[in-house]
Amino acid sequence: MTRHVVIDRSHSIALANPMRAERRSGLDQAQPIYKERGQREVFCGLTGIIWLHRKMQDAFFLVVGSRTCAHLIQSAAGVMVFAEPRFATAIMEERDLAGMADANEELDRVVDQLLARRPDIKLLFLVGSCPSEVIKLDLSRAAERLSLKYSPALKVVNYSGSGIETTFTQGEDACLAALVPQAPDAAPDAAPSLLVVGALPDIVEDQFRRLFAQLGVPKVDFFPPRRSGDICAIGPNTRVLLAQPFLGDTAQKLAARGAVRLEAPFPFGAEGTTAWLKAAADAWRIPAPHFARVVESGRTRAKRALEGARETLRGKRIFFFPDSQLEPSLARFVTQELGMIAVEVGTPYLNRDLVGLELEQLDPETRIVEGQDVDLQLDRCRAAKPDLIVCGLGLANPLEAEGFTTKWSIELVFSPVHGFDQAGDLAALFARPLVRHARLKV
Amino acid sequence: MQLTVWTYEGPPHVGAMRIATAMRGVHYVLHAPQGDTYADLLFTMIERRGERPPVTYTTFQARDLGGDTAELFKDSVRGAYERFQPQAMIVGASCTAELIQDDPAGLAKAIDLPIPVIPLDLPSYQKKESWGAAETFFQLVRTLAPRSEGRAPAEGRRPLCNILGPTALGFHHRDDLIEIRRLLETLGVDINVVAPLGATPADLRRLPDADFNVVLYPEIADTAARWLERTHGQPAIRTIPLGVGGTRDFIAEVVRIAGVDPRLALAEGASRMPWWSRSVDSNYLTGKRVFVFGEANRAIAAARVASEELGFEVVGLGAYNREFAREVRAAAEIYGVTPLITDDYLAVERAVAELQPELVLGTQMERHISKRLKIACAVISAPSHVQDYPARYSPQLGFEGANVLFDTWVHPLAMGLEEHLLTMFRDDFEFNDAAGPSHLGHSAAPAPESVPVEALSSAISWTQEAKAELAKIPFFVRGKATRNTEQFAVQRGIALIDLETLYDARSHLAR
Numbered sequence: 001m002t003r004h005v006v007i008d009r010s011h012s013i014a015l016a017n018p019m020r021a022e023r024r025s026g027l028d029q030a031q032p033i034y035k036e037r038g039q040r041e042v043f044c045g046l047t048g049i050i051w052l053h054r055k056m057q058d059a060f061f062l063v064v065g066s067r068t069c070a071h072l073i074q075s076a077a078g079v080m081v082f083a084e085p086r087f088a089t090a091i092m093e094e095r096d097l098a099g100m101a102d103a104n105e106e107l108d109r110v111v112d113q114l115l116a117r118r119p120d121i122k123l124l125f126l127v128g129s130c131p132s133e134v135i136k137l138d139l140s141r142a143a144e145r146l147s148l149k150y151s152p153a154l155k156v157v158n159y160s161g162s163g164i165e166t167t168f169t170q171g172e173d174a175c176l177a178a179l180v181p182q183a184p185d186a187a188p189d190a191a192p193s194l195l196v197v198g199a200l201p202d203i204v205e206d207q208f209r210r211l212f213a214q215l216g217v218p219k220v221d222f223f224p225p226r227r228s229g230d231i232c233a234i235g236p237n238t239r240v241l242l243a244q245p246f247l248g249d250t251a252q253k254l255a256a257r258g259a260v261r262l263e264a265p266f267p268f269g270a271e272g273t274t275a276w277l278k279a280a281a282d283a284w285r286i287p288a289p290h291f292a293r294v295v296e297s298g299r300t301r302a303k304r305a306l307e308g309a310r311e312t313l314r315g316k317r318i319f320f321f322p323d324s325q326l327e328p329s330l331a332r333f334v335t336q337e338l339g340m341i342a343v344e345v346g347t348p349y350l351n352r353d354l355v356g357l358e359l360e361q362l363d364p365e366t367r368i369v370e371g372q373d374v375d376l377q378l379d380r381c382r383a384a385k386p387d388l389i390v391c392g393l394g395l396a397n398p399l400e401a402e403g404f405t406t407k408w409s410i411e412l413v414f415s416p417v418h419g420f421d422q423a424g425d426l427a428a429l430f431a432r433p434l435v436r437h438a439r440l441k442v
Numbered sequence: 443m444q445l446t447v448w449t450y451e452g453p454p455h456v457g458a459m460r461i462a463t464a465m466r467g468v469h470y471v472l473h474a475p476q477g478d479t480y481a482d483l484l485f486t487m488i489e490r491r492g493e494r495p496p497v498t499y500t501t502f503q504a505r506d507l508g509g510d511t512a513e514l515f516k517d518s519v520r521g522a523y524e525r526f527q528p529q530a531m532i533v534g535a536s537c538t539a540e541l542i543q544d545d546p547a548g549l550a551k552a553i554d555l556p557i558p559v560i561p562l563d564l565p566s567y568q569k570k571e572s573w574g575a576a577e578t579f580f581q582l583v584r585t586l587a588p589r590s591e592g593r594a595p596a597e598g599r600r601p602l603c604n605i606l607g608p609t610a611l612g613f614h615h616r617d618d619l620i621e622i623r624r625l626l627e628t629l630g631v632d633i634n635v636v637a638p639l640g641a642t643p644a645d646l647r648r649l650p651d652a653d654f655n656v657v658l659y660p661e662i663a664d665t666a667a668r669w670l671e672r673t674h675g676q677p678a679i680r681t682i683p684l685g686v687g688g689t690r691d692f693i694a695e696v697v698r699i700a701g702v703d704p705r706l707a708l709a710e711g712a713s714r715m716p717w718w719s720r721s722v723d724s725n726y727l728t729g730k731r732v733f734v735f736g737e738a739n740r741a742i743a744a745a746r747v748a749s750e751e752l753g754f755e756v757v758g759l760g761a762y763n764r765e766f767a768r769e770v771r772a773a774a775e776i777y778g779v780t781p782l783i784t785d786d787y788l789a790v791e792r793a794v795a796e797l798q799p800e801l802v803l804g805t806q807m808e809r810h811i812s813k814r815l816k817i818a819c820a821v822i823s824a825p826s827h828v829q830d831y832p833a834r835y836s837p838q839l840g841f842e843g844a845n846v847l848f849d850t851w852v853h854p855l856a857m858g859l860e861e862h863l864l865t866m867f868r869d870d871f872e873f874n875d876a877a878g879p880s881h882l883g884h885s886a887a888p889a890p891e892s893v894p895v896e897a898l899s900s901a902i903s904w905t906q907e908a909k910a911e912l913a914k915i916p917f918f919v920r921g922k923a924t925r926n927t928e929q930f931a932v933q934r935g936i937a938l939i940d941l942e943t944l945y946d947a948r949s950h951l952a953r
Contacts, residue, residue, distance in 0.1 A: 038501075047477075067566065076451060097541070113445050131538050393482075
């Protein structure tokens with residue numbers, strides 16, 4: 001399916017290890033995927049809590065970790081969230097580590113304290129961190145115990161957002177994967193239903209809901225649900241459409257429940273959204289003319305909305321630093337729909353099964369890199385002199401100070417960017433830094 | 443385990459990063475998993491630095507744990523040295539690496555680099571950011587300035603001092619430094635080294651050349667200053683030049699130690715603040731109830747300014763860094779308040795809700811608390827926020843700093859005559875207390891009727907009539923009036939507050 005040759009090699013730990021990739025003979029068009037190992041400049045999976053806690057309105061995220069974890073979430077949220085957040089950290093202290101305090105008793109006490117403050121919580125996530133993983137604190141047993149204790153008012157689920165196991169958006173994957181067992185079994189003879197997976201902004205969810213209804217997909221559920229009580233049943237007649245490319249573990253867990261994943265690119269831009277909707281339409285055998293009629297107006301709106309940004313971005317060279325795993329999909333969007341040239345597409349982790357359709361659309365000249373050695377990557381980036389660099393918050397201002405134009409990648413994760421009616425906004429996120437540079441005379 | 447919603451301080455390795463980032467020619471190799479790289483954005487985004495912090499993270503992953511993370515650390519040290527060519531290096535572990543016990547100190551020593559490599563032992567599960575910064579600065583100073591060549595004779599030259607404490611991600615350190623440098627120069631004192639901000643390892647070697655040290659931020663520099671005092675006989679000035687009184691005391695200290703002439707520095711008009719505060723327009727500030735919370739040294743100094751220079755009444759004083767708890771307790775005694783020493787944001791919130799002050803002088807956390815409780819607030823202390831790095835010149839210290847304090851502390855309050863008008867004509871449809879102070883525009887927090895017309899204490903109830911009367915009091919004093927009346931009622935064993943009680947309490951408190 002994919003024309004890309006994957007070059008897997010076992011890597012010794014060598015920071016200055018020059019990136020190498022080999023072409024497999026016999027596949028002329030094939031393009032290598034480089035793997036890189038070195039210092040990474042990425043968030044850990046705990047960061048996902050920032051959007052997940054807003055998505056699930058009766059859920060609370062309790063990180064069991066260190067002061068660093070608490071500081072990370074607070075800092076990554078940029079300015080602090082004004083409303084009372086539905087997340088907190090149980091900060092481990094010396095006595096917890098020295099075995100002077102029973103970790104489970106301590107955790108129970110903290111959860112009691114938390115629930116006294118927030119009795120409205122229906123779903124509690126115990127979120128593992130680097131330190132809790134290293135000391136092997138068994139949060140799954142704690143979750144079981146606490147679930148029993150507070151049943152039926154509260155369900156307690158655990159997952160790990162630790163940086164030794166997860167990068168940024170993988171935290172959402174881990175969270176959703178942990179939520180799958182909470183879904184009831186659908187009857188084997190249940191009517192086929194569509195499950196859209198990935199935390200989407202409510203407004204985007206509503207747009208998709210309307211489109212699927214117009215297409216004639218009778219039952220559509222979203223995962224995660226806005227309220228934990230609304231979690232849908234899953235079974236062999238569930239058809240899964242991923243809204244995000246970083247949900248590999250969740251997809252596997254759903255497959256284990258018999259659900260069938262519909263292969264599709266991701267719903268970015270006019271083309272991406274059309275192809276994504278088409279995957280669902282085909283599964284329901286919706287006649288092509290009806291499909292065309294339904295998507296017509298949204299698709300036209302999206303294309304029109306892209307025009308302005310395309311003027312700015314056509315022919316411009318873009319360089320992606322690894323961040324959210326959205327990079328291959330976004331590179332497909334900016335090259336195919338906005339006429340940009342992708343120099344390098346870095347991604348923290350490449351799930352070939354999920355982004356294969358996107359990789360096929362990329363220019364063979366584009367360098368695709370999985371993993372990171374930030375210093376080497378900065379060297380390549382400076383040498384390539386791209387017109388626009390998509391990178392994390394730690395790199396953006398230093399690169400701007402060197403004279404480059406950057407787009408913070410975190411905004412691509414935090415803003416509504418999916419679907420026809422957000423295509424223009426998504427394009428504008430890439431165009432704005434360039435427009436701004438052109439406009440400023442200071 | 444401690445349940446934490448927001449934290450006042452980061453982990454100690456972030457303190458070490460603040461020192462490394464402030465300095466030039468220093469590189470920090472931190473044994474840490476990838477998520478810890480978030481700390482870079484504190485500097486590049488909050489402080490808008492145009493350079494990456496000089497930090498190499500080993501970013502080990504779970505699959506490395508079974509293998510050789512120690513080798514990874516050594517490779518990182520070698521790689522960082524080759525790439526960045528620093529004059530000195532600091533090495534250490536973050537919270538996770540501390541648990542895997544790879545011994546960064548021993549590993550770094552084994553590499554035998556031709557520069558000083560200073561190992562840091564920052565216990566992540568006991569200590570916090572400020573302590574980490576202080577310890578890192580101390581270790582650098584101790585390693586780089588172990589002995590002195592002996593100072594130049596004092597005759598025939600101006601006194602020479604070091605300014606210690608300004609750091610990266612400091613609360614207004616950039617502008618404080620300009621202000622204090624100017625003040626010292628006016629006093630006829632030369633500056634030997636400013637550290638850590640802008641200093642190189644070579645500069646730290648020159649620290650012993652100075653006659654004395656100015657410790658601007660004790661939470662960062664006190665440990666190092668005490669060592670310099672012991673080792674090199676350099677006295678330290680610890681008076682924080684905050685406010686007019688603080689600045690005058692600071693000048694007096696410099697005069698005492700350096701024997702310089704203070705007249706030029708103290709010249710009339712050095713600060714507008716005294717006149718702004720004495721002007722009749724400021725009469726309405728008298729006795730405003732203020733709650734002060736922040737970094738200990740800053741909170742203590744701010745309480746003095748609030749009390750002596752603005753005529754406020756300090757009703758609460760506290761700090762989040764326990765290292766200076768003793769000093770906070772002593773200061774709280776001056777104002778007859780119970781000191782609040784905690785890093786639990788929720789405890790601070792409870793204290794503010796209970797005290798119902800008219801103004802909160804706090805950190806960004808207290809800004810959120812105040813917003814929720816509809817109380818005016820000004821930020822006086824770290825932790826820093828992007829708003830604490832204004833484009834304009836905005837020192838907190840020195841005489842110009844005192845002017846800034848006047849503006850920023852008074853600004854959030856309803857203005858004098860406006861306060862009266864609001865009381866007299868509170869039903870005006872566009873000029874009423876629910877609209878908030880008029881000079882703050884529409885962005886000001888709306889002050890809806892929800893501000894307690896409710897009883898604060900559950901043991902006491904209010905008659906409808908008394909409640910209605912209470913609602914006629916402007917929102918920014920309603921909380922205080924409610925609290926005072928209820929206290930008055932409790933003292934007299936009154937369970938139901940009626941109009942009589944309300945006005946009795948008022949006359950009682952007006953005595």
